[in-house]
Amino acid sequence: SFSNYGESEDNGNKILAKVTKKANDEGIDTVEHLLTADALRDMKFIINQAHADLVVIHALGSDDKRFVSFEENEVSQNQIGSVSERLLRTSDVPVVLVR
Template sequence: MFNVIMLPVDGSEYGDKAAAVAIDLAKKYSARIAAVHVLEEFSFNSYDSEEDSGDEILAKITEKASEVGVEVTEHLLTADPLRDMKFIVEQTRADLVVIHAHGANNNRFVSFEENNVSDTQIGSVSERLLRTSNVPVLLIK
């Protein structure tokens, strides 16, 4: 049913929940995971520290997946996740995307209540991907 499951990860607890679901689905359907971590084009942190952090996040996913026999291809990219996620899905040749409703960046909510993240909120990257993706998107809350 699925051959490549794309998993955008940011190191947040929400991303960990999505990773667990993606790994379970990949095992069930003998699919591989395309784990994607996007380094923001414009960041106040040094590129080296962002790259090291991204490598650690991806390695964690690969380790969890390999424990149950799931193959992972790691993608560490510099891009704008809001603008480029649909293109990234196409480039990974994913036929399913498993993404968390919101992640580490609490400043990009479609419906933002003052300093509180509620169960009804969805991040802007997830929301745009739901609207524009040509493949199924499984949103994890």
């Protein structure tokens, strides 16, 4: 990211607060953690620490130029972000991708 760290962290915390409130309003327990380093490593650590039964992650990350497509050399509905793809392939718990 070309933005400064403090600005990115503030934006991330605002998004987390909205998602957490929405989940709590629906009676869903959540664990908030803003990822600031290696996303896959951090997510796996959080999954283990929280004893998560399920992971819900957006199919595309913040960098829409890096993706894995299952249709060679085509942008398709099957397109997912590289971190989402690695988590989907290596997670010990089920992963739900959302768009």
